[in-house]
Amino acid sequence: MISLFAETFFGIFVSPFRRKEFLQQLHFVANRSLIIIVFCVCFAAIVTILESSFHMKMVIQNDSMVPGFAAVLILRELAAVVMALLLASRVGAGYASEVGSMQITEQVDALKMLGIDPVNYLVVPRFLACILGAMMLTVVANMTCLLSAMMISQSYLSYTPGMFLSSMHRFVQFRDIIFAMIKGACFGAVIPIVACYFGFNCQQGAEGVGKATTNTVVVASIGIIVIDFILSYTFSHMY
Numbered sequence: 001m002i003s004l005f006a007e008t009f010f011g012i013f014v015s016p017f018r019r020k021e022f023l024q025q026l027h028f029v030a031n032r033s034l035i036i037i038v039f040c041v042c043f044a045a046i047v048t049i050l051e052s053s054f055h056m057k058m059v060i061q062n063d064s065m066v067p068g069f070a071a072v073l074i075l076r077e078l079a080a081v082v083m084a085l086l087l088a089s090r091v092g093a094g095y096a097s098e099v100g101s102m103q104i105t106e107q108v109d110a111l112k113m114l115g116i117d118p119v120n121y122l123v124v125p126r127f128l129a130c131i132l133g134a135m136m137l138t139v140v141a142n143m144t145c146l147l148s149a150m151m152i153s154q155s156y157l158s159y160t161p162g163m164f165l166s167s168m169h170r171f172v173q174f175r176d177i178i179f180a181m182i183k184g185a186c187f188g189a190v191i192p193i194v195a196c197y198f199g200f201n202c203q204q205g206a207e208g209v210g211k212a213t214t215n216t217v218v219v220a221s222i223g224i225i226v227i228d229f230i231l232s233y234t235f236s237h238m239y
Helices: 002-011 019-031 034-060 066-104 107-113 118-157 161-171 174-200 205-236
Strands: none
Touching: 002 118, 002 174, 019 066, 019 118, 034 066, 034 118, 066 107, 066 118, 066 161, 066 174, 066 205, 107 118, 118 161, 118 174, 174 205
């Protein structure tokens, strides 16, 4: 898998750049994943606000810090991680089944016989599309989460949007948004590498494709959690 990542990274700088394939994959990653990600992160943000309020009232008898605390949690962790896990399930599984089907039907071997590098043809456009798409979806997920949190704060905690923004301003820094986008890019890079690795090593038959798909979702999800820990630990030293 490390070898595939290295080949993909250096393949970015090798011509030709398959712009049409890249745009198709970007549409698949960003546009077609948008609705499900917005829907899920919206409810995740609402649960975060409700749980934060419940526990703060229980511990310190006061929930005045809930908007700011929830905004920090959303920007630093919640939106990017939930988005990435959903992307791993949808896009990663799709890539693994697609590449796996090409592998067992010998389409990958046909590309090699035609002198076309499968990594440059299949992996590089998906790799770049996932990185850019994940960064875009991270921004959308963050904005959706904050809007949902603001609405539930107003209806459930009686905090006006102005009070929410004022509280958020005390906790949130601009670098939180930058760090969230970096996380999104790293998460996006993991998904196609894992999916294409299991796709290229897919065994014959429908069972092999199913196994490659399952392994992709599991390994990509684990990779996202581990990378999130590493980046969060690193970023904590930059404040």
